[in-house]
Amino acid sequence: MAITEIKIVSRPSTSIPFFNQTDNAELTASKAIMGPFTWITNTETHQKSTNASGSIVVERTVSSDLLTQTNNITFDSLATWSMADTATGIALDNEYFNYAQANGLTHPSSGQYALTGIDAPFTCTTTYTYTANSEDAFFNNFTATLEVSDKLTSFTNTGSQLIAVHTFTNAADFTNNHWRDSSFIEYLKENGFVRTIEYALVSNDA
DSSP: OOEEEEEEEEOSOTTSOOGGGSOOHHHHHHHHHHOOEEEEEEOSSEEEEEETTSSEEEEEEEOTTSOEEEEEEEESSHHHHHHHHHHSOHHHHHHHHHHHHHHTOBOOSSSSEEEESOOSOEEEEEEEEOOGGGOSHHHHHHHHHHHTOTTEEEEEEOSSEEEEEEEESSHHHHHHHOOOOGGGHHHHHHTTOEEEEEEEEOOOOO
16 A cells, blocks of 8 residues: 655745755665665756655656745555654754754645545544643643544543544545644643554444
8 A cells, every 4th residue: 555645835035955855864864774775866946755665655746937845755564654754753844944944945725735545434543642741731731732632533641641532534535624733832842642543444343
């Protein structure tokens, strides 16, 4: 099952690298978990690389004015996608959002993200592991927001973990309705939350 995530980002000037072109430490660590990657093509407007097993293929195209980058990342299975999304942890998300804000990176108001390759119902289980001293007013706000998020089918707070299961009919449903924690990412980073993500097809068993 080939699963592809498409993400689009623009920069205000060619003097500002796209985030994936930086030597950010969190980005390097994430790449090490998924990689190492080998170049197939590496030009100014088209880059393509793959990890050693071929389970992840990254292809990036840049517009003729060199200001807009379209990222296509293909995973060979739900297990690989789960691993990659977990490797793209809270700390890296926080680094990306800080970089984007500081350097004027922007994303289209529609069509910035798309998922393809899944035509059957599947679940996304997001687990946030936290410590007791994380429980404050912001924690309660985060928990309450997660509990009413679109497509949520199960939610558990164990006292050390928030476990949210979202169920989607297919890739298009995920594209339009998946859970986003970006507005909480600085809080999650500062309070030491650890996030894991696991995707799985919905079982037909009764």
